[in-house]
Amino acid sequence: MTAVIPAGRSAPGAGFLRRSLAGRGVDAVLILLIPAVAFTALLFVYPYIYGITISLQPQGGGGALANYRNFFSDPYLRQTIWNTLRLALPAAAVSVGFAFPLAYRVRAAFRGRAVITALFLLPLTFGSVLLAEGMTEIFAPTGWVNLALGSVGLPHVQFIFNYTGTFIALLLTTVPFSFLLLAGMFGSIDRTLESAAATLGAGAAARFWRVLFPLMVPGLVTALTLAIVEAFAVFPSAVLVGQPDSATHVLSIPLYQAAQQQFNYSDASAIAVIMTIVELVVLAILFGIRSRLYRGPATSGKG
């Protein structure tokens, strides 16, 4: 029996539209995206816009921008932006600096690697509330850390209820976060590049500085950016192991006070907007830095 395969082009019309859309990747499968998109629009974008709207309807009257004006005219409130930056930027930088050599060392698979990764996963799972709570135990004036210092003759240090406490708490969560991010990025760099560099005469230092580091820099910037964004939203540790009234009076505290204590959602939303804007500014700066660097794939060959 013979099969007849019709030649020639098919009829234009509705089928044509579907085919040309399909050629560009648009077909029924995209329907599956609709719930997620609708969800995000409904529960993320809309509340955000709602928040902006109510922030412009201040409870105490005084015009649309009253909340914002009050915030910036009050030095105690203005200070929070600086306090937050003062905490977030160094904490993020130190965390990435800490995590980077560690991630570099574990880029090759070895026996203890899973243990180390699990070790870093633990603080992330625990979260800042638990870590801060634990810190009040061991970093207390009569806690283990100070006792250990004392036993080797070093003076006691006030670790908690100040800037240092919140800083340490931030490190405890941001270091693992950065580590996992960077380890993933290191893992995506083609391993044979190092072998090639070695056969061309590059010792360990040259291999790092001339091959690996240039390829890692975009990843580093990304990790730093994400770390800053995370650290910026510091809240429970600023209260539990910090000085929420002075040194660690961060942006999230007036936010919390407005929302939960004064039930002034208008003011709280205004503060949230301010927080977002500062974050976006930081993000934009870092993004600008990143785009000036090499942005190609970190694999060679047909990757």
Added chain:
Amino acid sequence: MRHVSRSFGKTEALRDLDLVLAAGEFVALLGPSGCGKSTALACLAGLQPLSGGEIWIDKRRLDTLPAERRGFGMVFQSYALFPHLTVQKNVEFGLRMRKVKAAQRHERALAALRTVQLEDHAQKHPAQLSGGQQQRVAIARALAIEPDIVLMDEPLSNLDAALRIGLRTEIKRLHQNLGLTTLYVTHDQEEALSLADRVVILRDGCVEQAGTPEAVYNRPVSPYVAKFMGYRNVLAAHAASGGDAGEVVEVRRGAQVLHATAVEPITAGSEVTIAVRPEDVLVSSIDDNGLVAVAEVVEFMGREIQVGAGLPDGQVLHLRTEKPVAAGDSIRIGVPRQRLLAYAGNAA
């Protein structure tokens, strides 16, 4: 002319491997996956440590040195070009590591690129080049440092067929022009035969046979090598008479009586393995080792046809012929006795 020699041995991946390269030689390390050829290369380059044995160049001991001090040039299967550097900077990398001054570096790099005909692409990044071009850059990079030995780890495996043949010719040409000692790892016997001065076939970490392409092709030393070199017809048989290597012995397959050339000493009455290339199974032109078969499967290959011919006992022989044979034809085939090789033992 400097004589180069080395030998190394290792447990597991490489067992008591002894390999000697002479200066200017192109040696192909051939074998299926898992036979240890890439491991051998990696050990030589210093990318993997030895568990036992040594590596020497002339009188210098090499295996105690790290990879960056061994002075080889290496070309990788995945090209391994540095994606953040231009083509030229890639090629200059090895020179830079040797602290060659900038002007000289540029000159030597461009010269290397010229030998692979890519000097126009010097300022591009690897991602902008095709696979074949990238591999040529990798070759230029290895050549630029003027190494004692060039190591190549299946450099053509990632390329498609047409590109592979073209680049293979280039590699041959480069070797003829430059005369650099080369160790070339591949699983493709055609590549090994066409490129190498000497072919070394590895099996499970040991050398199974080493010799010129002609020697390995015509006189494989074991059924393993024979199967790898294209002796598609490997059958079990029984030795009716015995003989030393090189002598003709009589073997039986059931009722068939055949005469084969022994590759190794064969005792009468023992099990043997016989092997013959499809090209050496001739249709109706000779009487030596004559058999009658029925053509079962016929494949058109262009100038020849490939026939799977069924023998009366059910065994299928693969042969190639230019004669017109159709499926179902009954054909008379014969094998010259010098081309039918016999090995001791049953390895079919």
Added chain:
Amino acid sequence: MAQQTLQPPAVTAVLRARPRRQALRKITVTSVITWAAAACFALVLVALVTSVVIESFATQWRGGWWPGGFTGSWYGQAWRGGVSQALTATFQVAVVVVLIALVIGVPAGYALARRSFPGKSAVMLFLLLPVMLPPLTYAVQLSALIYRIGLGGTLTGVIIANLVPIVPLVVLVTVPFVERIAPETESAARVFGAGTFRLFLHVLVPLLRPGIAAAAILAMVRVLGAFELTFFISGPQSQTLVVALYGAASNPAGAAPPLIAAMSVFYMATAVVLLLIGLRFVSPADAVSTGRR
């Protein structure tokens, strides 16, 4: 044709030595510092966890290396005093959030992995924004809205709030798992007669089981530890364990330290159990990566 290609070289190779492992790992100053720093970090972590556990068993511990006496009664007190309720609430929220997020997120992840269309990166950014931004940036506005519609303080409100970062998380985790399935598998199923629904049921879901499990576990861990979102929305009946913990810890006139410690141990135990289950399914890098590749 010569059998030997060239004369034997001047120096023949030397014999093999006894097999010995050559250690290639070098000890450099930087590696020592790095490992020392990592050890410090680990030590702090271990000390932290240990001291909390010890405190939870102490009658009282006013400083010093070791508490005065031991008792297990804090656990009962904590359990009755709110932990059981908080834990129940936590699991109720987590399970519902995970189920809804899977239903919404897995198909979306599939669509994103399989199709590239104009505007795809914009859509991806849009979908992933809630998981990339810290919850505090949108928690307040979200809670304002939820209170406005009358769901403030209820479990439903908490569920809705937690869904916001979890749906993108599920999408994010699903995409690489879908990419690992060769498209030819689906084509093969279609050629052999499977319609879209049957395709999902018999081919995709079974193949995606590890991905779905990974997403589910990650989501549960996230919900367990989600503080800010739940904090701003929950009421005393609907608070999750972490919120209850914060409440106790931040209250200056609040519970005795060992009681708080006992609550902490409950929380830690839950987290560790989830983590252990999760590590069987997902590689750690997935837990953190946020799509900025």
